Ligand SMILES: Nc1ncnc2c1ncn2[C@@H]1O[C@H](COP(=O)(O)OP(=O)(O)O)[C@@H](O)[C@H]1O
């Protein structure tokens with residue numbers, strides 16, 4: 287199936303001369319949740335802003351469901367809802383008025399039933415007549431989400447939706463995003479919380495310094511992450527792996543003072559018990575042992591550092 | 595054409611007017627009443643009739659024009675500056691709304707408000723002085739054209755300004771003086787020949803003159819010239835607005 291969003295060779299140089307995007311290629315599949323992970327200043331907001339029509343691209347192309355964002359902007363934009371990073375809301379309007387306004391702006395006829403459902407989904411129904419400025423930060427964030435959903439978009443961009451949102455609310459938001467995906471909406475969210483990407487995403491893209499470093503399905507990524515390391519500190523350094531242990535995925539490090547065993551936590555049997563027994567049988571003694579989990583965080587940090 | 599968007603913007607902007615009803619309508623109506631009390635009733639009775647019209651009645655079209663001009667500029671500029679200032683403009687920029695639709699929504703709402711205001715001032719004036727309207731259709735036409743033109747000017751100002759000071763300085767330093775010196779309080783035939791020539795560079799003169807003609811049938815400059823001048827100003831403003839959206843000036847990075 288054709289990706290719902292295709293980004294090709296996208297570059298952006300701001301008027302200041304700063305190049306925020308350095309040739310981004312990205313395909314986003316229909317109906318998935320893509321988490322764009324990257325440190326501050328990586329270009330996440332710039333990328334989203336270009337797709338949504340707020341920032342002009344310097345070069346490259348973006349199509350949304352086959353519609354070019356510049357030539358066929360009306361069709362492209364009608365499909366998209368955007369929740370911006372900053373909490374920017376009309377202060378003096380009621381929640382109901384500001385959400386209804388958004389629906390009209392995106393070309394949809396008024397439909398109180400739709401607005402009611404959205405506000406109820408976001409637990410804003412009892413606040414519908416309250417002025418936006420009287421709401422808490424978390425509620426304002428939800429008002430922004432309600433505005434973005436008011437025209438029933440096929441694609442939802444969430445730019446750091448849970449930044450500054452407390453843990454409990456964050457959970458609620460994740461659940462809501464999950465429900466949206468179940469209804470067929472494609473969701474792109476940016477975050478610098480690894481946990482968030484891990485929890486929700488189907489795919490994870492890592493962006494740093496204006497470049498996409500990696501895009502992978504979370505399951506595939508998790509498999510890589512599923513690899514754990516068992517490190518044994520040996521009493522007597524070894525020159526080579528003894529022939530008797532050739533069947534195990536073992537490596538030596540620290541000049542033969544450490545024996546490293548790679549195993550897969552996804553598998554039922556890790557083989558650790560068998561390995562340790564064999565080591566005993568062959569008189570290889572160790573003074574200490576530890577296991578390492580290479581987390582998404584570690585991969586992320588090393589990726590970003592590598593490219594910087 | 596995204597009609598729903600035009601309607602949404604228009605309604606949203608007028609709702610702002612209702613919220614701030616007192617300062618947006620009552621304020622100008624009260625200050626205009628004061629002008630009538632001072633100039634029309636108190637001092638005006640000592641003035642000779644101008645071109646066969648009592649001074650109080652002579653004042654009416656000029657005062658209406660003056661309020662309409664300044665209010666159009668300040669309303670329209672505030673309407674578009676506010677979302678830029680608060681950041682909510684992101685939504686407009688990301689919506690499937692064309693420049694033309696945006697302008698109809700914002701400028702339409704500001705102009706509507708000005709027309710309502712102008713009408714209210716006329717009704718208020720009727721309480722103080724007796725006047726008649728010789729060409730009511732032209733009167734409405736001039737009122738509407740002026741409201742739209744100066745709302746466009748305000749819209750441009752609201753996009754150009756990058757601070758509250760600039761937003762207030764232009765109406766205060768340019769629009770208000772031009773309006774005051776535009777023949778609201780006098781006929782330019784009362785001026786010396788030199789100042790008559792200078793005054794002709796003031797676009798407001800043509801508006802006030804044309805508007806006054808629609809009341810009393812007498813004008814400082816030919817009516818066709820007044821109409822041509824409004825059309826010209828509107829064309830210039832439209833061209834600037836078109837350029838703003840084409841280039842993304844101050845709206846898009
Ligand atoms: N309007 C702008 N003018 C100049 N530089 C900008 C502008 N907006 C963002 N940048 C720069 O572009 C880079 C990417 O910013 P951004 O897309 O906001 O990153 P992120 O959302 O990943 O934190 C940053 O270094 C930022 O300073």
Ligand SMILES: [Mg+2]
Pocket residue numbers: 330331332371445
């Ligand atoms: Mg950002």
